[in-house]
Amino acid sequence: MTGKPEIQLTEQNFTRRAGRQLALYAVYSLLALIVLVYLLSLVSGGSGLSGSAIDADSNTITISLREEPPQLDSGRATDAASFVVIAHTMEGLLGYDDNSQLVPGVAERWEIREDGATFWLRDNARWSDGKPVTAHDFVFSWQRVVNPATGSEYSFILYSIRNAEAINNGELPVSYLGVRAVDDYTLEVEFERPTPYFEKLAAFSTYYPLREDFFNSTNGRYGADADMLLYNGPYVVSEWVHNASMRWEKNPFYWNDKKGFLDAINVGYITQDVNAKLNLFKDGQIVDTHLVAPMLPSAMEQRWHIQLFMEGTVFFLEFNHRDGRLTDNHHFRKALQLAQDPAELVYKALKEASYLPAPSLFPEFIQGVNGPFRKEYPPPEHRLNLAEARRHLELARQELGLDEFPPLVLLSGDTPVAMVAAEYYQALYKKNLGLDILIDAQIFKQRLAKMTSGDFDIVLAGWGPDYDDALTFGDLFASWNLNNRGRYNNPRMDELVRIAQSSLDPKTRMDAFGEIQQLIYDDAVIIPMYERGWSYVVDPRLKGFKRRSIGPEVDYNYAYIDVDGE
């Protein structure tokens, strides 16, 4: 009887002692961990001061790229990340300088006529293997782009060259393309129709050259890897670890000493995550990053020099104009247009300091005859008008013979901004017009596929400029344009686009664009939402960094390190 409690006691003592020991170990390990973390922070803090973002000794910077380029073939590239790499490693006939002015590239001088153009190439432009860049390289590249077998999604941008469209549709062999090399340094272009803005087109990356013998030596793998590319720009891709990193090194054969001041640019990170990029920037691992609204207060607190850049991409609600859709009805679209105010979307719902409410399809930077287009042709003034909106909705109800409107499908991206906008419109149209909206959030590729097949009523779409002319926006709703995803079809619109495309008189062209702007509003082809901009920060030691609306979104071609620049 007496033994049992004693055993229990010792057992209890044992557990208690063991527990105490365990607790002690826990405290020790915790302390050790704290010391370790502290030491680590000291070490990384030390290196963070010098950082790897800017290495003045080796004249190298580290940047991050938005995503992995699918391939770097300039004739087939369509995405922003590819354009950034190509803009640093390739050069076209013309280029843009650090003030976004058109300047000579491979072409020394040029002449645009009504029926064609001639480009005289410089003789010191070299490929990265030392051979000269010749007119034949352009002929080969352009013929390849319009060749239907290449499957270039940007082939339409060459359609102003004679027979390009027919060749691209498989109706003519590629040799009929209206371009030829008169000699090694003279390129002769024939136009399909007058194209006064051809010099701007020629600066676009689809027009970049490609050397036939090198292309043939890659056995169809051109652009897939760093050694499957030949470069003629300020930098060459010396290393490409797919989905991880890249390294661009100075091209020793590059002719222009006003570009490419750095010895190397490391693409250390491939990420879309703005928070991760912000942390990298704070740690001095990358030279620049953009800021979204929630990051601004802390950026202000840290007294960073925040910069603003209007990108020139306009986002809008695009209606599906195909037969049988509710949104094919003019009054229905008018009702949706009048029941919203883009200012409220931008200022209250999206809250991005760098976004501007868009009154028009044409962004602010587009030039008119003598000054900004939007000053010469003010966009129609829009006011939210609920009474008028409901009147139009009633008319639509009568025209369509419906008692009640079925729910509309709003196709949107899956990005935070797109989701906020979609939810905002969902609640807005429910409140103002009693319409039900289903949000179909899709990843970019899937959204594009659905836009192409017309599987939507309304889509949150955007359009960025390809070249520096109002036409890059103006021809968007021509019936033949494949990027007219809603299949808007209006003979008057087509007529205006034809005038804008072929007229040589700037005033006539701009009048046409002015009328297009008005027509888009009057017929509610789209509802412009906002023009996108970026709030961004750059390491103060890096000078000459550019963000661009035409060409690459970030441009380090003119960047150089100035250590005392802080």
Add this chain to the structure above:
Amino acid sequence: MAEPDVADFTPLTAGAEKQELSRPSLSYWQDAWIRLKANRRALTSLYIVIALLLFTVLGPWLWQVDPGLQDLDQISQPPGTDRRAVIVEDYQPWYGESGLTDVNGLHLARPATTQAVRLKWDVLPGASGHRVYRNLFPIGPELAFGVPLAEIYDNDTLYFEDRLDLRPGIYYYSVVALDPDGQIIDSFETIEVQVQRVTTREEAVQRGLIASDSELGIGDRILLDLHPLGTDYLGRDMLARLMAGARVSLFIGIGAPLLFVLFGMAYGSMAGFLGGRVDSAMMRFADFVVALPFLLFMILFKIAFGIGPGESGVFPMLVALVLLMWPATARLVRGQILQFREQGYIAASRLLGARTVYLVLRHMIPNTLGVVLVTLTFAIPSAIFTEAFLSFIGMGVAPPTPSWGSMSNEGIKTMLTHPHELVFPALFISVTVLAFNLLGDGLRDALDARMRNQE
């Protein structure tokens, strides 16, 4: 001990001293309840679970606010914000006209409100354009002016209207001179602006804050809508959204485990009781189901049910959970049944002529109930987590229907500036999951017959 005497050998009178129980007889469940009550942790959890159910069921009756209603005057408001606002005129576009004439330099064209801040200035020395900045902090010697709002490349436009997400409080606006290339030159002006919260009469009437025939007009003070837990990034009431979200989360969290535990119990007891080949066949099938990937099936069901874009994925989620999660319960119950089958009392009952159905329903299932109940309480938090996770990655509810998971997903984007948008749904998920886990823990202890009579 004393010597026995004669009296000890006389028989007792009948019925005088029956066998008496010193304590009242307790059934299994009563005993379990007593022991659960003694476990303070489990009891608190039980109260929390009951409170959550009341919050979900009765909450929307008591707090009748539409969870989808966007109050754009109060966006991302933390709880307890000052709700006073002054009624002002409807917004009218402004093109730089101002009643003030004798003011020079950077100044306000009218008092700053949350509707708009209207700035006017004179051309700065040497400027060929201006850039307008807004800051939350005074401009220090670093000359970090804050967030650039606009760039004006000519000297004709000397006004700017800021309407971007204005909140009551102090802002520092700066106008900085630009050279012809758009670069900053060293010439700027700064003012401190106190912004006042306002609303329009029309807005107030629409929200039911004042009657349409109310005497109140421009300049009067009113109280905006009350949002006890604040609002989210579109000005929607957090409390109402949490209640609506609770409905989805608890529907999945309780509905799915209830169904799959019931099914698992039936399946497991059948397999266990029948035994032999049937048992192995049934259990191999259960193993097969365990191996099926949940997420893939969730997507497949979503397609199979024809859930279109923008429609709720909650039903396929329920089906996927029920169809794929039952084997754990089935195995547990089968093991128990196998054990009981060989017990003496079953044999006795069988000898007394009990039929199979009776045996299963009277003896076996009630005996497994304890284990099953514990499984259920542990399955609930995992189902809630699954729902939260799926809604977080966008596979669950369709907007505008909230769920705790989707609310967390939305809240995480503004975690640094408006933490309450993440904290509340996350807190609800955590507390619910913790409560169910602790309750399950308590139930396991309470229902374990071997721990009976042990303190």
